[in-house]
Amino acid sequence: MRRFLPFLITFFTITNAVSAQVVLKPRPDAFPPEPAPLASKSIAMAQTVEEMASWDRYPTYETYVAMMQQWATQYPTLCRLDTIGLSVQNRLILSLELTSAPDSSLPEFFYSSTIHGDEVTGYVLMLRLIDTLLASYGSSPRLTALLDRVHVCINPLANPDGTYHVGNETVQGSVRYNANGIDLNRNFPDPFGTSKPALPQENEAMIDYVSRHQFRLSANLHGGSEVMNYPWDCFTSVQNPHPQSQWWREVGKRFVDSARAVNSALFRDVTYSGIIAGGDWYVIHGGRQDYMNYYHHCLEMTMEVSTVKTLSSSQLPAYWNALATPLIGYIEEIYSLPSGVGIEDVAGTTAIRVSPNPASDEVTLWNTEPNVRLSLHDMTGRRVGDFCPSSTSYRLNLSGLPSGVYILKAPSGDVRIVKM
Numbered sequence: 001m002r003r004f005l006p007f008l009i010t011f012f013t014i015t016n017a018v019s020a021q022v023v024l025k026p027r028p029d030a031f032p033p034e035p036a037p038l039a040s041k042s043i044a045m046a047q048t049v050e051e052m053a054s055w056d057r058y059p060t061y062e063t064y065v066a067m068m069q070q071w072a073t074q075y076p077t078l079c080r081l082d083t084i085g086l087s088v089q090n091r092l093i094l095s096l097e098l099t100s101a102p103d104s105s106l107p108e109f110f111y112s113s114t115i116h117g118d119e120v121t122g123y124v125l126m127l128r129l130i131d132t133l134l135a136s137y138g139s140s141p142r143l144t145a146l147l148d149r150v151h152v153c154i155n156p157l158a159n160p161d162g163t164y165h166v167g168n169e170t171v172q173g174s175v176r177y178n179a180n181g182i183d184l185n186r187n188f189p190d191p192f193g194t195s196k197p198a199l200p201q202e203n204e205a206m207i208d209y210v211s212r213h214q215f216r217l218s219a220n221l222h223g224g225s226e227v228m229n230y231p232w233d234c235f236t237s238v239q240n241p242h243p244q245s246q247w248w249r250e251v252g253k254r255f256v257d258s259a260r261a262v263n264s265a266l267f268r269d270v271t272y273s274g275i276i277a278g279g280d281w282y283v284i285h286g287g288r289q290d291y292m293n294y295y296h297h298c299l300e301m302t303m304e305v306s307t308v309k310t311l312s313s314s315q316l317p318a319y320w321n322a323l324a325t326p327l328i329g330y331i332e333e334i335y336s337l338p339s340g341v342g343i344e345d346v347a348g349t350t351a352i353r354v355s356p357n358p359a360s361d362e363v364t365l366w367n368t369e370p371n372v373r374l375s376l377h378d379m380t381g382r383r384v385g386d387f388c389p390s391s392t393s394y395r396l397n398l399s400g401l402p403s404g405v406y407i408l409k410a411p412s413g414d415v416r417i418v419k420m
Contacts, residue, residue, distance in 0.1 A: 150334055193285040370392065
């Protein structure tokens with residue numbers, strides 16, 4: 001036995017070291033929040049739009065509203081200001097819609113930030129992104145093409161009552177919750193859990209807003225960690241992997257690699273790759289990410305963009321320098337969407353066509369390959385049907401299925417079918 005003792009000691013040492021590497025940092029939105037120590041932070045506030053010019057300050061609430069209004073006035077052919085709704089304390093929840101062709105059928109993209117009021121890095125990043133996209137139109141070929149080809153909607157502040165908890169003059173003392181003490185990112189309709197008896201008014205407004213659009217790609221910006229969190233949040237990837245998990249990992253890698261090209265230390269506090277399936281980090285219910293993916297068949301991920309929820313304002317430019325390019329690149333991912341997302345003109349044609357889609361009882365599949373077996377899956381990955389067309393068209397009966405989004409698996413590519 002003594003002959004093997006050194007080997008066993010070495011083995012257990014290595015095993016413990018490897019095990020230690022896979023212990024994940026606690027998810028910041030999964031546990032009761034701890035008040036951030038503000039004494040060591042310098043929080044500078046911009047009292048006017050002009051004071052935001054250096055982007056090393058947070059805007060007061062009035063300055064934020066003035067910025068959004070000024071852009072709409074300054075660039076009337078490129079953007080339109082929309083009001084998503086009002087918070088409990090009657091603060092505006094705003095969105096700027098940016099495109100050079102507002103009445104066209106361009107694919108729609110959505111950025112939203114700070115659903116947790118104290119996670120404010122994304123708030124300023126979104127404001128600066130708006131400014132960059134508008135100011136660069138006509139001079140930057142890349143950004144000009146972006147607004148020519150995509151309808152971009154940006155909601156910089158989803159929880160203004162939480163961010164301005166102390167008052168409109170400062171983000172210092174901001175809190176996670178809305179004015180009624182509700183966590184907005186736990187109170188969306190949950191496709192896989194128990195429905196909430198009543199929705200917060202901020203979430204009702206957001207649901208109405210996204211229902212008026214046909215967003216195909218979106219992201220919800222958070223803070224407290226640095227990781228690209230993709231669906232599902234309600235399950236681990238072993239229990240029910242998202243149908244587009246591989247695509248999410250590829251998109252996440254491109255984002256992380258782009259950020260690390262500027263600062264190699266970024267996106268390392270949760271996983272070395274900087275990417276994780278939400279439920280593998282920590283299972284949550286009632287989040288907006290799963291709601292958007294399931295109910296609106298919109299590919300949405302959660303971006304945790306800074307390890308500190310409320311950065312010292314002097315740090316904001318450094319985060320923009322690292323994240324500007326990947327944030328722009330993520331919008332452009334709308335042209336790399338996997339087949340079956342329902343945007344043939346965006347994602348490329350797929351061999352199988354579906355009409356009508358959405359449908360209530362029956363759809364017709366066109367261009368099916370005879371004698372090739374197809375399968376239908378729900379959004380949890382569960383197989384709900386198998387069939388084998390005998391010709392190049394097939395009538396698929398949906399009447400026995402509950403309303404929702406389904407994935408038709410075919411050798412030529414997945415196709416998304418919506419049952420109303």
